Amino acid sequence: MSSEGNGNGDRNPLIEVKGVSKAFGHVQALDNVDFTIYPGEIVGLVGDNGAGKSTLVKIISGVYDADAGEIYVNGQKVDIRDPLDAQALGIATVYQDLQLVDCRDVASNIYLGREPMRGIIINRRKMWQDAEAILATLRMKIPSVRVMVEKLSGGQKQAVAISRALSRGKRIFLMDEPTAALGVAEAEKVMSLIVDLKQGGAGIVVIAHNLTHIFGVADRICVLRHGRVVQDCMKEETTPEDIVGHIVGAAEAVERFLGAAGEA
Amino acid sequence: MRAIVDVVEFESSAGRVIARPRQLRWWVLSNLNVIGLVLTLLAMGVLFSTLSPYFLSVKNFMNIGRAVAIRGIVAAGLTLVMISGGIDLSIAAVLAASGMFVATLLRLGLPGPLVVIGGIGIGVALGMINGFFITKVGINSLIATLGMMSIVRGLGYVISGGIHVNIPGDSFQELGRGRLLGIPNPLILWVVVCLLCYLLLQYTRFGQYTFAIGGNETACRVAGVKVGQYKMALYVLCAALAGFAGVILTSLSGAAIPTAATGAELDIVAAVVLGGVSLRGGRGSIVGTVLGTLVLGFVNNGLTLIGMRPYWQIVTRGGILMLAVTLDSLRTGGLRG
Numbered sequence: 001m002s003s004e005g006n007g008n009g010d011r012n013p014l015i016e017v018k019g020v021s022k023a024f025g026h027v028q029a030l031d032n033v034d035f036t037i038y039p040g041e042i043v044g045l046v047g048d049n050g051a052g053k054s055t056l057v058k059i060i061s062g063v064y065d066a067d068a069g070e071i072y073v074n075g076q077k078v079d080i081r082d083p084l085d086a087q088a089l090g091i092a093t094v095y096q097d098l099q100l101v102d103c104r105d106v107a108s109n110i111y112l113g114r115e116p117m118r119g120i121i122i123n124r125r126k127m128w129q130d131a132e133a134i135l136a137t138l139r140m141k142i143p144s145v146r147v148m149v150e151k152l153s154g155g156q157k158q159a160v161a162i163s164r165a166l167s168r169g170k171r172i173f174l175m176d177e178p179t180a181a182l183g184v185a186e187a188e189k190v191m192s193l194i195v196d197l198k199q200g201g202a203g204i205v206v207i208a209h210n211l212t213h214i215f216g217v218a219d220r221i222c223v224l225r226h227g228r229v230v231q232d233c234m235k236e237e238t239t240p241e242d243i244v245g246h247i248v249g250a251a252e253a254v255e256r257f258l259g260a261a262g263e264a
Numbered sequence: 265m266r267a268i269v270d271v272v273e274f275e276s277s278a279g280r281v282i283a284r285p286r287q288l289r290w291w292v293l294s295n296l297n298v299i300g301l302v303l304t305l306l307a308m309g310v311l312f313s314t315l316s317p318y319f320l321s322v323k324n325f326m327n328i329g330r331a332v333a334i335r336g337i338v339a340a341g342l343t344l345v346m347i348s349g350g351i352d353l354s355i356a357a358v359l360a361a362s363g364m365f366v367a368t369l370l371r372l373g374l375p376g377p378l379v380v381i382g383g384i385g386i387g388v389a390l391g392m393i394n395g396f397f398i399t400k401v402g403i404n405s406l407i408a409t410l411g412m413m414s415i416v417r418g419l420g421y422v423i424s425g426g427i428h429v430n431i432p433g434d435s436f437q438e439l440g441r442g443r444l445l446g447i448p449n450p451l452i453l454w455v456v457v458c459l460l461c462y463l464l465l466q467y468t469r470f471g472q473y474t475f476a477i478g479g480n481e482t483a484c485r486v487a488g489v490k491v492g493q494y495k496m497a498l499y500v501l502c503a504a505l506a507g508f509a510g511v512i513l514t515s516l517s518g519a520a521i522p523t524a525a526t527g528a529e530l531d532i533v534a535a536v537v538l539g540g541v542s543l544r545g546g547r548g549s550i551v552g553t554v555l556g557t558l559v560l561g562f563v564n565n566g567l568t569l570i571g572m573r574p575y576w577q578i579v580t581r582g583g584i585l586m587l588a589v590t591l592d593s594l595r596t597g598g599l600r601g
Contacts, residue, residue, distance in 0.1 A: 061486070063485075063486055082488070083485065083486050083487065083488045084488040087488055093486070095486065099480065099482060099483035099486050099487070100480065100483060101475075101476045101479035101480040101483050101484070101546070102479060102480065102546075103475070103478075103479040103546035103547055104475055104476055104479055104546075108472065108476070112476060112483065112484065112487040112489065113484070113487035113488040113489045114487075114488075115469055115472060117469070120467075120468055120469075121467045121468065122467060122468065122469060122472060164487070
């Protein structure tokens with residue numbers, strides 16, 4: 001167990017992202033972004049649609065290659081070229097679109113790419129039991145781990161995606177909209193799970209549009225706008241209004257307001 | 265959205281047992297396609313045996329088995345490729361090319377076992393070319409293998425000059441014409457190939473990822489599955505089986521024919537689709553493909569026995585395929601409004 005969240009000054013970061021840039025054609029998705037995750041900390045990553053949140057998560061998880069910049073894990077410079085590299089470093093991701101195989105069962109999805117083996121044969125019994133155990137920690141109702149994912153509700157699918165991350169993550173969890181498809185009660189469960197992970201010493205990044213959720217669990221809030229970090233501070237140092245101001249571009253908004261007032 | 269599963273509900277945290285869906289109903293629902301095919305085979309059996317006294321005999325069933333075995337072997341390989349969401353239209357051309365290659369090797373005086381390996385090897389090589397264009401260049405599998413189909417078929421004509429090549433020696437012909445315990449060898453080889461493909465599909469990582477890649481390729485990539493390697497292996501395996509089928513056909517017919525199996529790729533695709541493999545990938549089974557292959561075999565055999573003219577047989581086969589696929593789309597999601 002690590003000490004509680006605040007005051008990161010004297011601790012070593014789990015992940016340090018330095019000067020990362022990424023462009024898709026003419027669109028600069030990320031522009032010289034610095035981003036840090038400390039152990040035992042939940043970082044709320046917020047921003048408008050297209051601000052670069054998902055791109056940043058996908059670079060850290062090895063789905064995209066950055067055009068420039070460096071990533072350090074536990075102080076070591078790392079080269080994350082594909083999702084396997086990220087997994088080996090203990091990074092687990094819940095993607096916004098969940099990335100589930102709908103026509104396969106729950107257990108197969110949770111263990112996709114890491115099936116327990118007995119020789120050259122997949123040990124399905126162990127896979128089912130382990131999947132059950134992981135789902136149990138989520139305290140979410142899933143009819144059976146042998147049911148096809150396509151037969152599940154949106155919330156249940158989300159639970160499967162989170163279970164997959166739990167089964168392979170060690171210390172770093174990146175969660176892109178983990179509560180988007182969930183009802184109030186289910187979202188609460190996920191949020192309390194995230195707090196459990198944090199208390200176990202993990203570093204967690206949560207992307208969410210719901211600022212109430214973010215302010216409920218985050219220790220630090222980082223705002224992206226047009227691919228740049230425009231705000232990065234402890235939760236206590238800011239307010240939801242301030243964060244919204246940064247998300248929509250407060251300075252520009254004020255300018256627009258003044259301009260409009262001048263015309264009137 | 266509401267969960268639409270009819271299974272025994274349980275609270276994950278409470279139970280340690282693995283929840284089992286209600287057994288019988290579950291089994292029936294998840295095997296509707298297979299049940300439908302078995303019923304179709306039975307219905308055709310009844311129909312043809314009342315119309316022809318020859319249909320219901322061991323000899324005739326052995327004939328059906330031998331007639332469909334070679335296509336069945338290719339269909340097993342194609343099943344794997346189609347479950348992964350791809351397709352291979354070069355199979356029949358590869359089969360013919362393998363036959364030409366085998367005949368050449370035999371004429372050079374190579375021993376039988378080496379010749380068999382050679383026939384499979386030419387399939388492996390052609391499959392690697394398919395796999396290269398599909399996984400490295402990124403060409404759609406339909407287009408890539410359509411191109412290969414034409415190239416390989418054409419080269420077969422170029423090399424042979426369009427004429428068939430007789431093969432020397434009786435020992436090699438034993439492979440295709442011989443019997444084991446009264447069962448024709450091709451039929452036994454078909455069963456063995458299907459069994460191996462079944463085990464591969466159901467119990468290994470290769471099979472697991474074949475389904476998963478067909479279901480959601482991106483999900484496999486982000487989960488760390490080496491999608492490119494598995495797809496390459498799939499196209500190699502499919503073409504290797506087509507090559508093996510070419511070996512058996514050449515042995516059976518005593519000659520390599522450059523026009524062999526022309527158009528058979530579509531019959532084989534039909535058998536696989538009839539067997540319940542989704543064209544979009546992610547679904548299907550070897551059992552289904554075997555049944556689909558048998559249905560088409562029954563149709564060909566039965567219609568001939570009852571004296572239907574060949575041209576009408578082609579029409580009937582098409583009609584059966586359309587009917588089967590229509591029923592399947594009704595089952596899996598209804599017709600489009």
